[in-house]
Amino acid sequence: MQILIVGAGVIGLAVARAAALRGHDAIVAEKEAQIGTGISSRNSEVIHAGIYYPTGSLRARHCVRGRRMLYDYCASHGIPHKKYGKLIVATKDAEIAKVEALLKQAIANGVEGMRMIGAAEAKAMEPALACVAAVHSPETGIIDSHHLMLALQGDIEDRGGSIAFCTPVIAVTRCTGGWEVRYGGTEPGALTVDAVVNAAGLGAQALARATEPYPPARVPKQALAKGNYFQCAGRPVFSRLIYPAPVEGGLGTHVTLDLAGRMRFGPDVEWIETENYDVDPRRAVSFYASIRRYFPALPDGALMPDYCGIRPKITGPGEPAADFLIDGPAEHGLPGLVHLFGIESPGLTSSLSISEDVLEGLEG
Secondary structure (H helix, E strand, C coil): CEEEEECCCHHHHHHHHHHHHCCCEEEEECCCCCCCCCHHHCCCCEECCCCCCCCCCHHHHHHHHHHHHHHHHHHHHCCCEECCCEEEEECCHHHHHHHHHHHHHHHHCCCCCCEEEEHHHHHHHCCCCCCCEEEEECCCEEECHHHHHHHHHHHHHHCCCEEECCCCEEEEEEECCEEEEEECCCCCEEEEECEEEECCHHHHHHHHHCEECCCHHHCCCCEEEEEEEEEECCCCCCCCEEEECCECCECCCEEEECCCCCEEEECCCEEECCCCCCCCHHHHHHHHHHHCCCCCCCCCCCEEEEEEEEEEECCCCCCCCCCCEEECHHHHCCCCEEEEECCCCCHHHHHHHHHHHHHHHHHC
């Protein structure tokens, strides 16, 4: 089967790799000149354990399975990563029930090693931390996402797959024998393939609307939730990731570490109407207030704008967080077509697991 995958982010590359491993002819169409220029390069690079998501949801299942697969893949391919672990902290008594509920959810999801700890033990683990209780997640880690995507690209190409850069897909139309894909770029044209996987991230809805005869009513709305990050001057004071109790739209302004141990804070949640990647320095005011709940010694002037990403949400402000939406032949009835919507966090962690399900849906 010849499969065209739209988008060379971590999800598209993982799907193409899974297709190539199964003996299919995998082609990736990417509108930019290199891999991973969108959501995949603008996140916290956290390997999530699988704590926050309703038991039985796609996010829970793919995160837990995908995390195990991802650690194995990192080990087999020499991808830089580190299992730092993380603490989810209650900074006041009223938040204890919330983090206890997260512990219960994580255990129900099959996350290993989770436990509740008191303030004294948390302080012993992280002396700069202020909290009244915490949940310890030893399975949480950090990955070099670019090295991950390079490894996926290598696997694709080693098995005869290819990536067509600077090739935006304009329309997809059902035809005899498969799908006709029209593309632009410096050498525009059309290609007939057996199957199409829409892994276009922020462009997924537009491509779905340009797919005939895919019903327009099945295309979910898109809500853009920008996440800003601030870097922190000075030496890191934490050796683990530190997360507050979750907030609407995200997991709270948390501490992440890169593979060199450098410390940054974010992301926050900024609902926007149009795509932009400017970090407003004035947002530091709310960062200081949030961070000092669990890191009261954060000095004035320590935060500097770093970068931002945009979550491709399919629910907006005040609405319950949506599950991943993987719309394949079993759901919409059109053979050889899969649209992926709302693949936000934990999308990177879930990528290898999602790719297996996508291929099974196409082959089934």
